[in-house]
Amino acid sequence: MPSPRRSAARLFPWHYAWAVAGIAFLAMLFAAGVRAVPAVLMVPLEAEFNWDRTVVSAGVALNILLFGLCGPFAASVMERVGMRAMMIGGLVVMACAVAAATAIQTAWQFTLVWGLVVGIGSGVIAGWVAAAVANRWFVARRGLVVGLLTAANATGQLIFLPILAAIAGGPGWRISLLLVVACLLVVLPLVAIGMRERPGDLGLRAYGAPSTWWPPPSLARVNLFLGALRTLASGLRHRDFLLLAGTFFICGASTNGLVGTHLISHSIEHGIAPVAAASFLSIVGIFDIVGTIASGWLTDRFDSRLLLAWYYGLRGISLVFLPQAYEAGLTGLTIFAIFYGLDWVATVPPTVQLTAAIFGRERVATHFAWIVASHQIGAAAIAYLAGLSRVWQGNYGLAFLVSGLLCLLAAWMATRIARGASAPVATSPAAA
Structure with missing residues (x-):
C-alpha cells in the first residue's frame, strides 16, 4: 500500500518539486514582510516615543x-531536524515576537523584541532555504528556482510596504504589526502539511534528473553548532569563499542595510509622503522580481x-x-x-551557483548561510552607521556615496573568483 505522503504527491499535477518551491516561496515572502516593517x-x-534615528x-x-548570524546554525540544525521543522519554528517565533512588539514602550524593549527575538526568528527562514530547496529538489532549473525563491523577498516588500505605510499613517503602527502576525499564521499550516525534505521521501527523483541519478549521500551527523563552525573554518581557508563573502558583505551594505532601512526616511526628508516613499521601494520590489528571475535564467547559461x-x-x-535622482523629483526617483530594482538581489543566483560548484550540493546550505x-x-x-551619519551630518549623502563606491570594489572582486568555479549547471534535456 502506498504511503499517504506518496499518495498526496500523486495528487499534485506537476512534479512535487514545484510544490515544495511554492511553499518555500510563501514562507520566505511572509518572512520578508516582517523584515520590511522597520522601514515604514x-x-x-x-514621533511617538521621541527617539532619535540612532x-x-x-x-x-x-x-x-x-538574521545573518543565525542562518548558518539554522542550516546546520536543518540537516538534523529537517527543513519543515526549522521553517515552522521560525514562523512561530516571528509571529509571537511581532505580536509582542505591539506592546513596546521603551527603546530597550524595541531592541529586545525586534532586534533580538525577531532577528533570531527571521534568521531561521533565510537564504539557506532557497539553496537547500534548489539543490535537493532540482537538477534542472536550479538557477531559476533560486531566482524565484530569492524574489520572494522583493515580493514581500511589494505586497507589504505600501499597505503597512498606509495603516501606520491611519489606524496606527500597532495595527500594521497585527496584519503581519495574521499573514504568518496563514502560511504556517501550509508549511506543516506540504513541506517535504527530499524527493526520495516521496519515491521521486529530483526535477530534471536522469534515470541514472542518485541523491548525494547525507552528511555524517556531528554536533549541530560544531558543524556550522567547522563549515566556517573550512570556508575561511578557501580564497573563493572569502571573495564570495566579501562581495556579499558589500551586497548587504548596499541593499537592505541602507536602501531597505533608510530610503523611506531619506525620501520623507526630501518632502515625499510616507506612502509615496514606500511605493518607491515597492517599485524596487517589482523590478527586483524581474531582475532576480532573469538572473536565475542567466545563471543557468553564463559565467x-x-x-x-x-x-x-x-x-x-x-x-x-541617487542625489541627482532626488533633484529630478518623482521622475528621477x-x-x-x-x-536599482533590477539589481536588488540579482546577485543571489550566481552566488549560490558558485557556492554549490565550490563546496558541493549537499554542503551548499550551510556554506551559503555563512x-x-x-x-x-x-x-x-x-544600517547603524547610516543613521549615525544622518545624526552627525544632517543627511545621508556620505552613506549612499560610500555604498556605491564599495559596489564598484565588489565588481572587481567578483572577477577574481577562480574560473573553474563558474561553470553553469547543466540542464537535463528532459526538463528543458
Missing part, C-alpha cells in the same frame, strides 16, 4: 545581524563571475547618482527605483 515604522516610532537604527542593525561583476557595477553607479551572514553583517553595519 522608523518615523512613527520616533535608537531605531540600532535595533534594526541588531535584527539584521542576528556567474561576470554576472556578479555586472550586477555590482551597475548597482554602484545607481547609488552614486522612479528611474532610480527601476534601474556567506549570507557576511551579507547581514555588512547590512547591520551600514
Whole structure:
C-alpha cells in the first residue's frame, strides 16, 4: 500500500518539486514582510516615543545581524531536524515576537523584541532555504528556482510596504504589526502539511534528473553548532569563499542595510509622503522580481563571475547618482527605483551557483548561510552607521556615496573568483 505522503504527491499535477518551491516561496515572502516593517515604522516610532534615528537604527542593525548570524546554525540544525521543522519554528517565533512588539514602550524593549527575538526568528527562514530547496529538489532549473525563491523577498516588500505605510499613517503602527502576525499564521499550516525534505521521501527523483541519478549521500551527523563552525573554518581557508563573502558583505551594505532601512526616511526628508516613499521601494520590489528571475535564467547559461561583476557595477553607479535622482523629483526617483530594482538581489543566483560548484550540493546550505551572514553583517553595519551619519551630518549623502563606491570594489572582486568555479549547471534535456 502506498504511503499517504506518496499518495498526496500523486495528487499534485506537476512534479512535487514545484510544490515544495511554492511553499518555500510563501514562507520566505511572509518572512520578508516582517523584515520590511522597520522601514515604514522608523518615523512613527520616533514621533511617538521621541527617539532619535540612532535608537531605531540600532535595533534594526541588531535584527539584521542576528538574521545573518543565525542562518548558518539554522542550516546546520536543518540537516538534523529537517527543513519543515526549522521553517515552522521560525514562523512561530516571528509571529509571537511581532505580536509582542505591539506592546513596546521603551527603546530597550524595541531592541529586545525586534532586534533580538525577531532577528533570531527571521534568521531561521533565510537564504539557506532557497539553496537547500534548489539543490535537493532540482537538477534542472536550479538557477531559476533560486531566482524565484530569492524574489520572494522583493515580493514581500511589494505586497507589504505600501499597505503597512498606509495603516501606520491611519489606524496606527500597532495595527500594521497585527496584519503581519495574521499573514504568518496563514502560511504556517501550509508549511506543516506540504513541506517535504527530499524527493526520495516521496519515491521521486529530483526535477530534471536522469534515470541514472542518485541523491548525494547525507552528511555524517556531528554536533549541530560544531558543524556550522567547522563549515566556517573550512570556508575561511578557501580564497573563493572569502571573495564570495566579501562581495556579499558589500551586497548587504548596499541593499537592505541602507536602501531597505533608510530610503523611506531619506525620501520623507526630501518632502515625499510616507506612502509615496514606500511605493518607491515597492517599485524596487517589482523590478527586483524581474531582475532576480532573469538572473536565475542567466545563471543557468553564463559565467556567474561576470554576472556578479555586472550586477555590482551597475548597482554602484545607481547609488552614486541617487542625489541627482532626488533633484529630478518623482521622475528621477522612479528611474532610480527601476534601474536599482533590477539589481536588488540579482546577485543571489550566481552566488549560490558558485557556492554549490565550490563546496558541493549537499554542503551548499550551510556554506551559503555563512556567506549570507557576511551579507547581514555588512547590512547591520551600514544600517547603524547610516543613521549615525544622518545624526552627525544632517543627511545621508556620505552613506549612499560610500555604498556605491564599495559596489564598484565588489565588481572587481567578483572577477577574481577562480574560473573553474563558474561553470553553469547543466540542464537535463528532459526538463528543458
